[in-house]
Amino acid sequence: MDFKLTEEQQMLQETAARLVRDAYGFERREQFRQGDSGFSPAFWQQLAELGLTSVPFAEQYGGYAGSGVETLLIMTELGRGLCLEPYLPSVIHAGGLIQQLGSDAQKQTLLPQVANGQLQLAVALEEAQSHYQLHDVKTRAEAVEGGWTLNGRKSVVIAGQSADLILVSARVSGQQDDEAGISLFLVDPNGEGVRRRTFPTMDGRTACEIYLENALVSSAALLGAEGQALPALRYQQGRAIAAQCAEAVGSMEAACALTLDYLKTRKQFGQVIGKFQALQHRMVDMRIELDQATSMAMLAACMADQPDSVERSRALAAAKFIVVRAARFIADQGIQLHGGIGLTWEYMLSHHAKHLLMIARQFGDDDHHLQAFSALLEVA
Structure with missing residues (x-):
């Protein structure tokens, strides 16, 4: 197979890499983190002005009509910079x-605003008891005149x-825990009956x-057919997993680079510790894990936008499993090779390291995806 990027993809990658490199130093990231919004x-x-927020959307909504490969290129650079x-x-x-x-x-109303960065969205699918199961939903929606009332609680809504x-x-x-009967609603977080912690x-x-708590939304807030949202939730979570794998690869690449640089500069017993063969072997093990995770992230990117199928689901589950195992290994070994400074x-x-461990839990941990992969093998 030809894994070479097209000229346009190379330009996209260079644009994202340059933006992150120039605008996202570690000290500036700390300033962004402490801001009111939690980011910059x-x-x-800037992401919007360069067209990066429009990449996944169709051209009719102001997008670039990019595939999972274009998403991989952007997410890798964002992960490298811990954006x-x-x-x-x-x-x-x-x-x-x-x-x-x-x-x-x-779509005509919302997607152009998301593509140009004017509208920021978040997804609230998980609940305290759901444990990665998208069909385990306690939150209830009841039809009322002119719309719906929502009651329940959603957990760990990132951004x-x-x-x-x-x-x-x-x-x-x-x-x-029924698979039928789940709908998706657009909710104004500042609306009456909605509270955020x-x-x-x-x-x-x-x-x-x-x-x-009796949050009222209009009939226009319902996305898709009533009670039939679960297949779309699962499909789009697969796309999110592929993007997350790419983000993890960028973070792992940065962790490996930091560790290698440390081994080349830290001295002990009168010589740099990178000359010790045992530490060289551990560094090589980190790179092997990174290479394997990179290959699986590429597979996930190629499969992300394919039609829903057992093969697609199996590939995404395998990718998340391999990437999570690699992320844990690289985070642990990076800290071990640094010593105490690696934890500061x-x-x-x-x-x-913390980001990689967070990725290992979001959208399902390695045990969850290993079980999913095994079940899909039985289907095949």
Whole structure:
């Protein structure tokens, strides 16, 4: 197979890499993290001005009509810089759900605003008891005159604290773990009956819990057919997983580079520790894991936009499993080879390690995806 990038893809990659390199130093990231929004609105606007927020969308909505490969190129660079901006939840995940489920009017209204960076979205699918199962939904939606009332709680909504609209899954019929009867709604986080509790995540990002108490939304807030949102939720989570794998690869590349540089400069017993064969072997093991994860991230990127199938689901589950195992290994070994400094908040490696461990839990951990892969093998 030919894995060479086209000229346009190379330009896209260089644009994203240059932007992150010039605008996202570690010290500046810390300033962004401590800001009101938890990221840099100015950097978000730069992403939009360069057209990077429009890449996944169709041309009719002001997009670039990019594939999973273009998404991989952008997400890798954002991961390398530990960028805090909500590119994955807003552009990839929420934007993909609207593009798949939305009516023509909803797509014409919302997607151009997401593509040009004016509208920020978040996705609220998980609940305290759901444990990665998208069909385990307690939140209820009841039809009322002119719309719906929502009651329930959504957990760990990444970037929900600054979102203009939040896509909330709620059950319109059936029991808590039924696969049928789940709908998706556009919810104004500042609307009556909606409350947010904001908190920092372990990797420096910001998330929130959402409490819905008779929150009223209009009929136009329903995305897709009533009670039939689950297939789209699963499909778009697959696209989000592929993007997340690419982000993890960028972070792992940076962690490996930091570790190698440290081995070349740190001296012990009168010589740099990189000359010790045992440490060289551990560095090689890190690179082997990174290469394997990179290959699986590329596979996921190629499969992400394919029609839903057992083969697609199997490839994405395998990719997430391999990438998570590699992320844990590289985070652990990087800290071990650095020693105590690798854990300090002032050193960038600790933030990469925390981010990689956060990725290992979002959208399902390695055990969850190994089980999913095994079940899909039985189907095949």
